[in-house]
Amino acid sequence: MNYSVQLLGISNAIVDVLAHVEDELIEKLGAVPGSMTLIDLERAREIYALMGPATEMSGGSVANTVAGFANLGGSAAYIGRVKADQLGRIFNHDMRSLGVDIRLQAGDDGLPTARSHVMITADGQRTMQTYLGACTELGVADITPDTVATPKAVLIEGYVWDLPEGPELTLKAIDIAKQNGTTVALSLSDSFCVERHRDSFEHAIRNGVDIVVADEDEVGALLQTESYDDMLESLNDYDNLFAITRSEKGSVIVHGDEHIVQQATPVEEVVDTTGAGDAYTAGFLYGWVNDQSLPECAKMGTICGATVIQQLGARIEPGLLDDYRG
Amino acid sequence: MNYSVQLLGISNAIVDVLAHVEDELIEKLGAVPGSMTLIDLERAREIYALMGPATEMSGGSVANTVAGFANLGGSAAYIGRVKADQLGRIFNHDMRSLGVDIRLQAGDDGLPTARSHVMITADGQRTMQTYLGACTELGVADITPDTVATPKAVLIEGYVWDLPEGPELTLKAIDIAKQNGTTVALSLSDSFCVERHRDSFEHAIRNGVDIVVADEDEVGALLQTESYDDMLESLNDYDNLFAITRSEKGSVIVHGDEHIVQQATPVEEVVDTTGAGDAYTAGFLYGWVNDQSLPECAKMGTICGATVIQQLGARIEPGLLDDYRG
Numbered sequence: 185m186n187y188s189v190q191l192l193g194i195s196n197a198i199v200d201v202l203a204h205v206e207d208e209l210i211e212k213l214g215a216v217p218g219s220m221t222l223i224d225l226e227r228a229r230e231i232y233a234l235m236g237p238a239t240e241m242s243g244g245s246v247a248n249t250v251a252g253f254a255n256l257g258g259s260a261a262y263i264g265r266v267k268a269d270q271l272g273r274i275f276n277h278d279m280r281s282l283g284v285d286i287r288l289q290a291g292d293d294g295l296p297t298a299r300s301h302v303m304i305t306a307d308g309q310r311t312m313q314t315y316l317g318a319c320t321e322l323g324v325a326d327i328t329p330d331t332v333a334t335p336k337a338v339l340i341e342g343y344v345w346d347l348p349e350g351p352e353l354t355l356k357a358i359d360i361a362k363q364n365g366t367t368v369a370l371s372l373s374d375s376f377c378v379e380r381h382r383d384s385f386e387h388a389i390r391n392g393v394d395i396v397v398a399d400e401d402e403v404g405a406l407l408q409t410e411s412y413d414d415m416l417e418s419l420n421d422y423d424n425l426f427a428i429t430r431s432e433k434g435s436v437i438v439h440g441d442e443h444i445v446q447q448a449t450p451v452e453e454v455v456d457t458t459g460a461g462d463a464y465t466a467g468f469l470y471g472w473v474n475d476q477s478l479p480e481c482a483k484m485g486t487i488c489g490a491t492v493i494q495q496l497g498a499r500i501e502p503g504l505l506d507d508y509r510g
Numbered sequence: 511m512n513y514s515v516q517l518l519g520i521s522n523a524i525v526d527v528l529a530h531v532e533d534e535l536i537e538k539l540g541a542v543p544g545s546m547t548l549i550d551l552e553r554a555r556e557i558y559a560l561m562g563p564a565t566e567m568s569g570g571s572v573a574n575t576v577a578g579f580a581n582l583g584g585s586a587a588y589i590g591r592v593k594a595d596q597l598g599r600i601f602n603h604d605m606r607s608l609g610v611d612i613r614l615q616a617g618d619d620g621l622p623t624a625r626s627h628v629m630i631t632a633d634g635q636r637t638m639q640t641y642l643g644a645c646t647e648l649g650v651a652d653i654t655p656d657t658v659a660t661p662k663a664v665l666i667e668g669y670v671w672d673l674p675e676g677p678e679l680t681l682k683a684i685d686i687a688k689q690n691g692t693t694v695a696l697s698l699s700d701s702f703c704v705e706r707h708r709d710s711f712e713h714a715i716r717n718g719v720d721i722v723v724a725d726e727d728e729v730g731a732l733l734q735t736e737s738y739d740d741m742l743e744s745l746n747d748y749d750n751l752f753a754i755t756r757s758e759k760g761s762v763i764v765h766g767d768e769h770i771v772q773q774a775t776p777v778e779e780v781v782d783t784t785g786a787g788d789a790y791t792a793g794f795l796y797g798w799v800n801d802q803s804l805p806e807c808a809k810m811g812t813i814c815g816a817t818v819i820q821q822l823g824a825r826i827e828p829g830l831l832d833d834y835r836g
Binding site: 274 | 558
């Protein structure tokens, strides 16, 4: 098989607007500390006005994974919607500068590029209020044999199911992937997202998804299990490969009754846990598309995750695995 | 005297676009490592395309000082030109969120908001290529008794002399300030800027400027002296107060034959020296407008400078001097 690229990401294209804030602001906004809430443009503008000096950088969960994957040396493509405004140009610039092939043109009309207001309190916790804007315009028509092409793997974000045409477009993407022998990976995004779409996720996982990447909470939400042991037992019933991160407990790859346990890499200081899961996924999939063994994939994911939590910002720097010899 | 605010800044309003780059890119651009070059919009777009993933944050030398001054708890206002585009909104947001009174409306037409492409190489050196855009539209008509009002001090940036109407508008600002008993401070910006405008600077310093803030190189360029001792001797001939930073050698305040020497604060690790001078100026002027003694002003400047070099980014966090008791 001749693959067009190693990895195609389909997800929400978001620019993060980060600022340090007082606890009182979170309270004033009525936000749950540490949570992610979707907001409209008017609310986005209100919040921005209340936030202190901010820093803008490209973000989005699977977009971070794709950027990290490209930085590791993988060939990647991306499907997500931005407008041709300054934030959209920033997002596309950051992707293209890593060699990522942007499959959709930035829109001249329509809603503004998505932004996530990331409010960091003194305890390091991040509360996010996200305006999805242009992301919501991602539609079935954007998913074609041309835009998807023939990647070795496609990674779809659970959050895409929140979009108006999300359920249909993901099914179409999975369908095209299956016709081309493309591995289909699904990121479960967050446990609330899993709660919102459990039945759809379950259906997709049983019909086309090969790999599920998630943290322990998200898998628990999917399977409605409480304990790690119950989770493992329930996963016995799936044909899929589950790559599950467990924070300081490391990660586990589950394939039926096969369990590959990977300890966490000891780190000197945790600076910022944002993007740890996305970075793990980048490393794991980089191993996967390069035909590494599952224990190797797990190690590569763990190295990437451990590195990202020791820096500010969610994206992996170039060449992280250059010196890695499994 | 009833002052409208404690400090008014007049300067170039710039958003920094920061990225880590390979040494080869600096070479390819024909740029002198560590230098600042002015570029046009076409070149700005070319450079942006060549840069890796970037982070956007408000910058500009005196704008950083004004933001830092506001963060220390001072009341501040600002005159500088941005367009009402996304970068302009980012810049004004960051200022306003600190309580800085923005005196000019963002332009609906005209050139785009200025951006400085800050390319950081592995050795931590920063090479800057700056498109001034909307800044160049700052004109004499923007400087009026209404926009200047009656601040306790006004701080003007040497770079303003590079603008088409720069020499005239600064003279007008100094004139208005003098009528209101406002202290006039001039930042020499950088030694190349001093080379470009030595005669104009000399004239302004002899006619209206009360305080000159600069580093040792810039003062050397102004006075055409080589050694520290020669510099001090030449300064004997000026009535102005010179607040001069000397990197790891600390700072010195010179007023005629009076020299107030302030040692540098020992720091554990220098992360990023960008903005150290701007932060020193913020602390120094914060002491000055609060009628502190010159040794106190020097100490406050030094604390601010030392803090900024231990963080990434040029702007001071809120409340830095809250615990300081002179």
